[in-house]
Amino acid sequence: MTIKKYLFIPFAILGFLLLHSCLSTTTPTYSTDGHVISFSLKSDSVPALAKAVFTIDQTNGTIYNVDSLPYGTNVKQAIPVVTAYSTAGMYFNDSVYTGSDTVDFSRPVILKNYAQDGVTIRQYVVTVNVHKVDPDSITWEERTYPSYSFQTIDQKAVYFNEEVMLYVNDGSQMHLFTSTDGKSWTTQTLSGLPATVNLQQMVVYNNMLCLVENGQMMLESTDGLTWQTVAVNSSYPLVTLVSAIGTELIGIQQYNGTYYLCYSNDGTNWLTGEALTGSMANFPISDFAATSYQPTVGSSKVLVVGGINASGQIVNSIFSYMLGSSWADFSSEAALTTSSFPAIRNASLTGYNGKVLLLGGKLASNQLKDDTLLWSKSDGLFWTKADSLTMIPKPLHYVYRYKQSVVVDNNYRIWIIGGKDANDNFLKEVWVGRLNSLGFGLPPM
Structure with missing residues (x-):
């Protein structure tokens, strides 16, 4: 003074x-x-x-x-x-x-x-109040993974009914843990979800969780706990689900060695779409990352990145789709090369603050992707590495991973759950981060 x-x-x-x-x-x-x-x-x-x-x-x-x-x-x-x-x-x-x-x-x-x-x-x-944190930075914290002693064969987390649901397959049965903060987890009782189903294809659709059980059967749940088997009307057997956008559920069919995209407006009746040949040959049939998100401008979109195609190749494809339009293959654009966006599988995608976040994954060389986070504000056409404001700080000892689950909750928190490390060991970790500008006025992270 x-x-x-x-x-x-x-x-x-x-x-x-x-x-x-x-x-x-x-x-x-x-x-x-x-x-x-x-x-x-x-x-x-x-x-x-x-x-x-x-x-x-x-x-x-x-x-x-x-x-x-x-x-x-x-x-x-x-x-x-x-x-x-x-x-x-x-x-x-x-x-x-x-x-x-x-x-x-x-x-x-x-x-x-x-x-x-x-x-x-x-x-x-x-x-005189002054923001104590940079609004453009993400604050990351490690939370608690649920405690159990059985082996992990597969794991998948979704955000559903205002809580994170973590499904774990021990090889003989499924287990479910739920949490709203990542600090404490509740063990739930599951029924009707067999251990033979592929958890990675779980999709939130029309206030339900959906999975393909076999070619002509779907599994559906309105609460995540009790699952019902539903017969489907499909010309060709269903192989997997891809994503959902609006009232449309997207899947993949297979017949006589050829794979097709397929679409349903009720989860029961399916229409066969594009054959995954020719210009669509690099569309993945497994190990892909997919998300439905709302861009800053325009209609909702689905983005599908990487994975393994029908020929068994790990691809660097980036396919974009919105209702009423055809799929756009960004991997054919000059802006995308194998050096700027390599072939990758088992990464994770999520929409966040009008952008798309890509996390984790394994390269064709069998090495883990060493860029922890990639962001795109051009719907997947251009990607930038996370800067010091949004990346997970090295002192937190976050390890590179693939096959992790990434979800965003109603409080704008990004959850990174589980995954596998470079030695193919399942990680019992939960990380939570939030862009500081989105947290103003909300309860502490």
Whole structure:
């Protein structure tokens, strides 16, 4: 603070008023109302301060800005602009307020205002809120994986009915664990979900969880606990589900060695679509990453990345689809090469904040992809590596992985669950991250 302390001023003013009253033939009336009626900040070097809107709580004697100033805003040399109903002297932390000196608001400051009578005091605690974290960064934390002693043959997590559901196959039966925070897990009782089904193809569709059991049978559940077998009407046997978009469920059929995309508007009746030959030959039939997401602009889309095609090759294909249109193969674009986007399998995709996040995976060389996170804001056409603001910090000892589950919950938290390490060991880990700007006003992560 650049202002000096003058604690004697209000008493001098009071003495002057008393002397004036003795000499005057009339008795003057001086206001006892010292309420502050407006408060703002200004700084020539920090224009953002002038945009801050302050609330004055007369009951509790506090002044504060509800909307925090941007991360990193310098509030150590701010000039307060204060208006009171009446004043005979105003002080910040017992230093006189002149209207032009700076005050350090990096911590709460005491504002005292002496009313016009020089005796009545109104006191406020002034707090200037500044975001403590960079809104463009992601805060990552390791959470707790459910405890069990049986072996893990396969695992898959989905976000359904406002909780994360983790399915684990021990080779002879399925197990289910649920959590809303990743800190504690509840063991649930499952029925109707056989250990022979491929968990990786589980899709959330029309308020249900869906799986292909065999060529003519589907498994469906409205609560994730109880599963029902449903016969399907399909020209060719179903092989796997791909994704869902709106009211449409997308799968893959196979007949006489040829694979086809297929579509259903109810999960029961299926229409055969494109044959996965010719220009669609690199569309994967297994080990792909797929997600349905809402871009910043335009309609919802499905993105399918990598995997193994019908010829058994690991591909670097990127297929995009939206309702009423044909599939677009971005891997044919000049922007995508094997060096910028290599052939990959068992990665994970999810939409997040209008972008697409690709995580993990195993390369054709059998090595794990060493770029922890890749982002695309062009619906999969261009990809950039995560910078220091969004990547998982190395001190957290996060290991590269593939076949992990990645989901996003209603509180904008990204969950990374399980997966396999470079030695093909299943990882019993849960990581949770959230973009700080999306967490403002929400419960702590």
